[in-house]
Amino acid sequence: MQITFFGTSSGVPTRSRNVSSVALRLPQRAEVWLFDCGEGTQHQLLHSDLKISQVTRIFITHTHGDHIFGLMGLLATYGLAGNPTRIDVYGPPGLNDYIKACQRYSFTHFSYPLKVHTVQPGIVYEDDEYIVKCGLLKHRVTAFGYRVEEKDRAGRFDVEKAQELGIPSGPIYGKLKRGETVTLPDGQVINGADLCGPTQIGRKFVYCTDTVFCEGAVELAQDADLLIHEATFAHQDAELAFQRLHSTSTMAAQVALTAGAKHLIMTHFSPRYAPGNDIQLNDLLQEAKAIFPNTTMAYDFLAYEVPRRE
Structure with missing residues (x-):
């Protein structure tokens, strides 16, 4: 389980941060799963060591533009990426209509099978190695968080x-x-x-954005090895967070602490905390670490290997 951040800004891109997209690389399967696909995601892919041809699944949290405006471009390019196979896209109601409308008005034809799955809370995908679940978050539109569970494996055979x-x-x-x-x-x-040696406990990766603090996020994040959670605002701007149904740094930390997560990586930062402003991103990091010490601040192209448990 290797995580790469393709976009860590909220709402709009900045000079150093693109809008939301996170890649989960599964090296043993030569697959890449994307979580959200904001504008410019395929450009970010081109600047990484991942290949668009390895993308097999895309999980969309909600249909706000900074999370889906890169989807159609990536899907159109995928058909030109050599030996296209199949992509499964998962997301909230309305996502399939959006894709079909984009196809119709841009005269785009996919040269490969594309299946759009409208998700409901619960299991949305399962195979011999992984289970993917989703749960409702609390945002201005229907929004889901995702949890990827790697199934336990038998220990090394002697x-x-x-x-x-x-x-x-x-x-x-x-x-x-x-x-x-x-x-x-x-x-x-x-x-x-x-x-056989000791059983290898499967790793658990959770992705929650966009949302204000809610029990849905805590439930999804239970015992996660890695929780990626939005932290759009500083604690000082909590009133804005409640108005816009986004999280502060302290809310993200509270989710991680309450859920018993092992590591929190915050993302989806408001551009208002750019260098030179009264509050900067390092202030958000310190706020979160005061509650949940094992917190990291994401940046574009941050790569992280989810560790196995001892």
Whole structure:
């Protein structure tokens, strides 16, 4: 699980920060999943070591422009990126209508299968390795946060010990690696769990934006290894946050603390905290760290590997 930030500003891009988009890279599958796709996301992709051809899933939190204005451009380019396969897009009601309207008025044809999934709170995607869930946040329009759970994996299979026990290689190894019990031709009964190291606990990544502090975000973020949460405003501007249903730095920290998250990375910062102003982004970081010390401030192209638990 490798995270790359493509945009960390709120509302509008700045000289140093694009609008919202975060990439989740799954190296073992050569896949990239995007969370939001603000204007300029495909340009940010071009300046990274990720490839547009590896994008397979896009999860949209809500339909405000700074989270979706880059979507149609990226989808149109994807068909020209060599051997396009399929993209699944997940998001709130109205997203499919938006994409179809953009296609109609721009005369855009997709040369690959595109499936748009209208999400509801709960599981929105699952395969053998991952589960993706979404939950309602509290914003001016319908908005969802997303939680990606990596399924637990069996520990490392001890090939040397298997060979010492005279276990022939082949399909039997696969069963033992999955922790199954196998009876050998000579009558030996082998418990696969005895040949595997400790179970690798799956990692949990959560993405919450845009929202004011709410129980939905806390529920999604329970025991997360990484929580990415918006922090549009400083604590001093809490009244603005409540009016616009965005979060302050202290709200983001409170979500992380209440949910028992391991690490908080804040993003979606208002341009009002640019260098030279009375309140700057480092002030937001210090506010959050006073509540939740393991807090980091995101910036464009920040790359972060979600660590495995010991």
